[in-house]
Amino acid sequence: MAGTVHVIGAGLAGLAAAVRLTGRGASVAVHEAAGQAGGRCRSYHDPALDMEIDNGNHLLLSANHAALSYLAVIGAQDRLVGPAGAEFAFVDLADGERWTLRINSGRLPWWIFDRRRRVPGTTARDHLTFARLIWPPADRTICEVVDCAGPLYERLARPLFLAALNTEPKEGSAVLAGAVIRESLAAGGKACRPLIAREGLGRALIEPALRFLGERDAQVQFGRRLRAIEFADDSVAALDFGDDKVALGAGDVVVLAVPPVVAADIVPELEVPTEFRAIVNGHFRVDPPAGLAPIIGVVNGTVEWLFAFPGRLSVTISAGDRLLDVPRESLANALWKEVAIVAGLPDALPPWQIVRERRATFAATPAQNAKRPGAATAWSNLFLAGDWTDTKLPATIEGAIRSGNRAADLAGRV
Numbered sequence: 001m002a003g004t005v006h007v008i009g010a011g012l013a014g015l016a017a018a019v020r021l022t023g024r025g026a027s028v029a030v031h032e033a034a035g036q037a038g039g040r041c042r043s044y045h046d047p048a049l050d051m052e053i054d055n056g057n058h059l060l061l062s063a064n065h066a067a068l069s070y071l072a073v074i075g076a077q078d079r080l081v082g083p084a085g086a087e088f089a090f091v092d093l094a095d096g097e098r099w100t101l102r103i104n105s106g107r108l109p110w111w112i113f114d115r116r117r118r119v120p121g122t123t124a125r126d127h128l129t130f131a132r133l134i135w136p137p138a139d140r141t142i143c144e145v146v147d148c149a150g151p152l153y154e155r156l157a158r159p160l161f162l163a164a165l166n167t168e169p170k171e172g173s174a175v176l177a178g179a180v181i182r183e184s185l186a187a188g189g190k191a192c193r194p195l196i197a198r199e200g201l202g203r204a205l206i207e208p209a210l211r212f213l214g215e216r217d218a219q220v221q222f223g224r225r226l227r228a229i230e231f232a233d234d235s236v237a238a239l240d241f242g243d244d245k246v247a248l249g250a251g252d253v254v255v256l257a258v259p260p261v262v263a264a265d266i267v268p269e270l271e272v273p274t275e276f277r278a279i280v281n282g283h284f285r286v287d288p289p290a291g292l293a294p295i296i297g298v299v300n301g302t303v304e305w306l307f308a309f310p311g312r313l314s315v316t317i318s319a320g321d322r323l324l325d326v327p328r329e330s331l332a333n334a335l336w337k338e339v340a341i342v343a344g345l346p347d348a349l350p351p352w353q354i355v356r357e358r359r360a361t362f363a364a365t366p367a368q369n370a371k372r373p374g375a376a377t378a379w380s381n382l383f384l385a386g387d388w389t390d391t392k393l394p395a396t397i398e399g400a401i402r403s404g405n406r407a408a409d410l411a412g413r414v
């Protein structure tokens, strides 16, 4: 490949592709429609809170090897932080019970035999029944493979799958849940350490990548929306940005790393996921009390996860489509009531912001999962990337980065 690789979209998939190709000495041009990079994983200054926040709280696990390698390459490996072990604090708002799940580091899951480490009210046998999900039959939902009832489901399995798939387990793909389990719980606690970008997603995952690209003369242009692709026989001939057109020469390659609806609009006869699920985040400007765990799972509430950042508490609700039309003020009040209980803070509502991402991820159902295309296309110099392509993982940072790496590897072979 002697030409230029045009990467369309500077979300994590596009950035990962650009970083890998630039690192190998390729000539790279990134074209991003928005005024900033990061896509669904971005930081910005919020005027209501007068502080920098993320569009959504993002949790990674130590199992996310592609994300960790990407961070190492861009020199940001210290920007994700987490406890030394796989520890998850939980509270059940129905009865006020609190516990900490402690997954032992090795592959042999002796934590499930230890009452002080596993979920209260459950047995080791309950945990073992979930082993059926490790290699589940295709085309099934999670709840068709395991019994979605009882304390282990309510207090661990549902929160885990809802967060990982952004889809209710009763409709969520068992195959995608299986991939998550194989890479995390089944691999032992060393793969399950929770990691968060304490100083913001932008500082961890985006700005260092832009710096890496800039230092190596990759071009990154913002406000540059791809409108159409011109095809000639079996290859891309030109990229149409509306006000200008880029003709492609021999050896030029395109990595299309845009959301699925955009890709389907631009690439003829491309089948893509068509259903999406929302994620709702509430941010509250308040100092987290000393000793509050950095991440707390909340059971039997509207809030599902509470994250503590410097000067801010923040909550996440996955598959939050039912909350899209709730008035912002009443939602903020309802969420804060729960946060105040979990964190032991006064009832008075602090400055707040509600961020609702309608199309946060594709719906991780068996039917939608079957619509995900691979990276290669019918055109020899066009490759697809994005968390919605067939990564075998749910829509996650790890999936987005793996998809970008895969597209870069294919682009490098043209």
Ligand SMILES: Cc1cc2nc3c(=O)[nH]c(=O)nc-3n(C[C@H](O)[C@H](O)[C@H](O)COP(=O)(O)OP(=O)(O)OC[C@H]3O[C@@H](n4cnc5c(N)ncnc54)[C@H](O)[C@@H]3O)c2cc1C
Residues within 6 Å of the ligand: 008, 009, 010, 011, 012, 013, 014, 031, 032, 033, 034, 037, 038, 039, 040, 041, 055, 056, 057, 058, 059, 060, 224, 225, 226, 227, 257, 258, 259, 262, 279, 280, 281, 357, 359, 360, 361, 385, 386, 387, 388, 395, 396, 397, 398, 400
């Ligand atoms: C609120 C929220 C919470 C999340 N929580 C987690 C989490 O806890 N853990 C986790 O691993 N993942 C989480 N995710 C998922 C994660 O953010 C995504 O999987 C990942 O960011 C997707 O990256 P991407 O590059 O595939 O897509 P995108 O980020 O959507 O990137 C696509 C890019 O293409 C650009 N674009 C669109 N059209 C054009 C065009 N015509 N021309 C040029 N550019 C264009 C867009 O502006 C965008 O920058 C969460 C997502 C959200 C929204």
